[in-house]
Amino acid sequence: MISSSRAGRPRASSRETLADAACELFLERGYDATSVADITQRAGVSRSSFFNYFSSKSDVLWSGLDDRIAGAVEDLSAVPQDRQGSEVRRILTTLVADFAPDSLALAMTNASAMGLDDELVQDAALRQARLSAALRDLALRSGVTPVSADIVAATWSAAVLAAVRAWAESGAGRGTVSERFDDAVRAVDALPWRALTR
Structure with a gap:
């Protein structure tokens, strides 16, 4: 039987993954030197995924x-x-x-x-x-x-x-x-x- 669930990461997982990636980068580079693109690249998600969860870096x-x-x-x-x-x-x-x-x-x-x-x-x-x-x-x-x-x-x-x-x-x-x-x-x-x- 084929599952009807959607592919991809669960919403909470992507949100947590983005938060973890952001904190890692803030520690490595500092807040000002970290961009949203850096965070999404580290998390392995798209920029639009970032903005599904957050309106800004902070x-x-x-x-x-x-x-x-x-x-x-x-x-x-x-x-x-x-x-x-x-x-x-x-x-x-x-x-x-x-x-x-x-x-x-x-x-x-x-x-x-x-x-x-x-x-x-x-x-x-x-x-x-x-x-x-x-x-x-x-x-x-x-x-x-x-x-x-x-x-x-x-x-x-x-x-x-x-x-x-x-x-x-x-x-x-x-x-x-x-x-x-x-x-x-x-x-x-x-x-x-x-x-x-x-």
Whole structure:
């Protein structure tokens, strides 16, 4: 019997292959000296295959987290007003759950060697802003002032990105992003808010 499955690599495999190839090249040549053509050649896939998965070279590193943030943004937009507190915590906890070591963790750990320091800062800010905007919208729906909404949203989105960075920098195989997020939540709770307003 002939199988009806399509020939070629499974989608996840090609995506992972591209990410692995990109990280290898970033380590060998540096980020700026690596082109999309270099990545596709190393991965053994076409340029169009690359753009089926990623919109830019830097998205190779962020795609896993981008998928999680997109899911969180969608979930945050659907939170009922009467359950915001518990739902926000659940959504953010889900966002950071079950992270596996990936190209982003490798890049954060080897940013200098890959020539990615500035790129990672800029890209992290974009991801934080995307999550912060969704959190701000939710906070505004609950009736808080725009200033309070900005502060709450920035704080919680920073906690998520700080957890990912702390996890990667401590060695992605050591502990979990969820554990680092719990640390970030404790840090937020322990902030000396009153001392800052005196």
